[in-house]
Amino acid sequence: MRKKVTKAIFPVAGLGTRFLPATKSVPKEIMTLVDRPLIQYAIDEAREAGIKEFIFVTSRGKSALEDYFDHAPQLEQELRNKNKPELLDTLQSTYMESGAIAYIRQHKAFGLGHAVRCAHRLIANEPFAVILPDDVIAGEVGCLKQMVDAYEETGGCMVAAMEVAPQKTSSYGVLDVKDDMGSLVSVNGMVEKPPANEAPSNLAVIGRYILTPSVLDTLRGQDAGSGGEIQLTDAIANEIDQERNVYGYRFVGQRYDCGSKAGFLQATVAFGLARDDLRDELSTYLEEMVGIQKAAQ
Template sequence: MKRTVTKAIFPVAGLGTRFLPATKSVPKEIMTLVDRPLIQYAIDEAREAGIKEFIFVTSRGKSALEDYFDDSPVLEAELRRKKKPELLKELKRTTMDSGQIAYIRQHRAKGLGHAVACARRLIHNEPFAVILPDDVIAAEPSCLAQMVEAYAETGGSMVAAMEVAPEKASSYGILDIEPGADPENPISRVRGMVEKPEAGTAPSNLAVIGRYILSPRVMRHLSGLDAGAGGEIQLTDAIAREIDGDGVHGFRFEGQRYDCGSKAGFLQATVAFGLARDDLRDELAAFLADLSLSVK
């Protein structure tokens, strides 16, 4: 029986060391991409996909992230007084209703699999999504919404996948898909998964990126895992155990993924999202054109 996906886990316990010194006092997840923090893009995507319950796996120093979702009565009153309804509407989008959001602490950094497992008591026996806010995906409909629609056909577990250059495969979990897969079909049945394979050993060029819809059994697999690649509990290792069960499928989504966990990726996303905005496009494009001429 295929069940509706209404819960999502957001692993946000990382220290964001690649963005120091900014992340010394500001959680990476609320760093601003144009005029919205990274976490807001993830929340908006989850809402579009029908997610109703939002579970954040946090750590010490993330209080600003938690405060972001609270009511702001003083600011709301000021916007009403100044008759700024559009800004008030945007502010309301950042507020989460009581009971809709939960916070779980990951006390020790033991990998993505461990972070997901920290939320096991809130998942019960339901399929659930996992969203990594570092992966910002420009897509219409959203990546997770595309996956939810595909999941209605497959059940089991599903991972978002994209093609990567062979020299970059060692930075990802790589899918080994069944031979003879239709290249026009975005859904591929998975027969194996390799986390960060050594150069030249990757079974394909399909890399797992930060969107998952998982069977609740994955939580049980995580509880029995030993440390894997990098000395961490790997989520892909637990998902791989489902291959011989209800199955695992890779889903090649339509859209552009930006790795906002890296400085270069964050800058690329800022330019791309800025150019996509009607109110920013012309001025930003003119600046980039002038900058390109000056660099030459």
């Protein structure tokens, strides 16, 4: 019987320099889309997929991230005194059970593969997920839940994939497809940020992974690759070299790159418009702004 995916690694050690000066004192993962921080969207997606243990790979200056998931008894009591049960429920939904979260320090930024490797002592001989909170994915069913359901049928390693415009392949890891089965594709290889004229496909890898323990074994002995960093894609490519199955999964949903300012703003608007309590006022404002811009032209 195939082992279930119950652990997830969240690499959150980055400095978030593209969002300075905000990230001088606030971890990027705590920045909010509407009224929830980026990390909460990732945690909620993981919970939906059946994840029980959450492993954060952090760095110096991330204490606010740890505090976010802690209990806040004084604030709870204040909400009770003011008879605000809905806000109290919202607050309590952010809590994590004692022992459910582990924090590992990545002392130097040696890449995504190194961040995952830092957590190897907390992963036994079992499959695990990796979630990059910068990639926020809106969908009726969470991206990781879709992948976990597919993994239960296929095993092997699996990466989330989406089609991108050919001219944008140089911004992504791109799959070399062996067999296209619709939602699933089997993979011959992965090419990191190829020029459009050299890309093997336009199927790009985004920040959701289900990986086997052998990937961690590879990472532990792996030297630095592209950019002087330990690349997770190199370890996954080794799985293919060893004739182990690697799949891409075309998820159903809309992905927002919240590691960029434009993507963060787009996600803010999209999530705001999806809210019943905000939709009318926000859409009216956007229509007015578009009208003003058109008039100015």
